[in-house]
Amino acid sequence: MKILLITSSARGHAIADALSRSRHQPDIISLCPSRNPGIRRLASAQHVMNIMDFPSVLEIARSTRPDFAFIGPDDPIGAGLADALEEAGIPTVAPKKSLARIEASKGFTRELLAEFGIDASPKFSVFTRAEPKLLNKYIVQELGGEYVVKYDALKGGKGVKLSGEHLATVEEGIAYALECIEECGQVVLEEKLTGVEFSLLSFVSDLQVVDMPAVQDHKRAYEGDTGPNTGGMGTYSDCNHSLPFLTEEDLSRAKEINRLTAEALMKKCGEGYCGILYGGFIAVKDGVRLIEYNARFGDPEALNILPLLSSDFVDICQAMLSRELAEDLVTFDHKATVCKYITPKGYPENKDQRGQPVKFPNIPENARLFFGDISETEDGSLQLGGSRTAGIVGIGKNIAEAEKITQSLCEQVEGPVRFRSDIGTEALVSQRSTTLSRIRSAR
Secondary structure, three states: OOOOEOOOHHHHHHHHHHHOOOOOOOOEEEOOOOOOHHHHOOOOOOOOOOOOOOOHHHHHHHHOOOOEEOHHHHHHHHHHHHHHHOOOOOOOEEOOOOOOOOHHOHHHHHHHHHHHOOOOOOOOOEEOOOOHHHHHHHHHHHOOEEEEEOOOOOOOOOOEEEEEEEOHHHHHHHHHHHHHHHHHHHHEEEEOOOOOOEEEEEEEEEEEEEEOEEEOOEEEEEEOOOEEEEEOEEEHHHHHHOOOOOOOOHHHHHHHHHHHHHHHHHHHHOOEEEEEEEEEEEEEEEEEEEEEEOOOOOOOOHHHHOOOOOOOHHHHHHHHHHOOOOHHHEEEEEOOEEEEEEOOOOOOOOOOOOOOOOEEEOOOOEEEEEOEEEEEOOOOOEEOOOOOOOEEEEOOOOOHHHHHHHHHHHOOOOOEOOOOOOEEEOHHHHHHHHHHHHHHHHO
């Protein structure tokens, strides 16, 4: 069996690892923008290339004739690589371009939910005209000055800005909204929600939706959720596949929203979604709201989820493609995970440590190491890139045990690096529960 894996980063390493554990023992043909040493060791061939160069991707696909392809990152999915591969006769685990608008356009998602009566959005409006007075009126009168501005296209996770965090005044918000309209044609303005965020990812094949363990991400660069946003400094999941601050009703509602969205996409687009549907949710005072959707695995979320997958990932992919996905095909170990990202000391503000050596400890059976922005020299030594270096994941019977494993391994990494020690700690996890309890008791 051959699988064409178009991906990058630690997320790509985690996907390759899950595929490689299959009973099918597949040959993984990796198409990757950098020579990721983790993926390279698992792949039978690795092509370092621009994965947005669709003609070159198709040339490799036609020459290797894989049984199926799996696309990891958002940019090629949003640009329609799944469509191109399917047209070339390569079944592909990733939504087609029309369906991938669920991530590529924030406005499409909000309007989709509204059209099909899915009550999961905050107050919002989509603007296409660059009229400062109109924007000001909506922010001040409709949103009460507490607002979110969303760039309405893919922007590497950096397109969303919140009042009071990224935007200090209404005027700054309007300026950014005008910039968004100029660059991508429209902008979404939303009510700023107060609550606790979490992620729920699902395998989706048409109307069949099978959920994965819930995960909480930490975007801020520094301890105590301070500093600039990043791609994610770490994540944790619990042994019961929920999270300590969520009620049973919260998780059930998030699952229901994913199912309703899959159904709405089929009705709207005239064909079914095939791939990973990643819901970014927030638990608020009166339930759960959707922040946004992604059309692929998250990074770091995949690093928590895939090591717990005890069923065959290749079988799951084939079932999604054949429209035979079912609950009994997907099982996860009932264990907790904590992921902490190792990054260069200067990340995300500078790349001063690029090219400097980094050394990792031996990784025990109850942990995983997934390589991100890192390079390997001919003698096997590792060097830092400019972004997130590697995710270290501890696996335990509970969050505390998993965190202890991860923390110990992170402390042993040698080089000019850092990580967030507080992710997965009892103090930070308890703070989330306390925060949500306070919000809900104030109703």
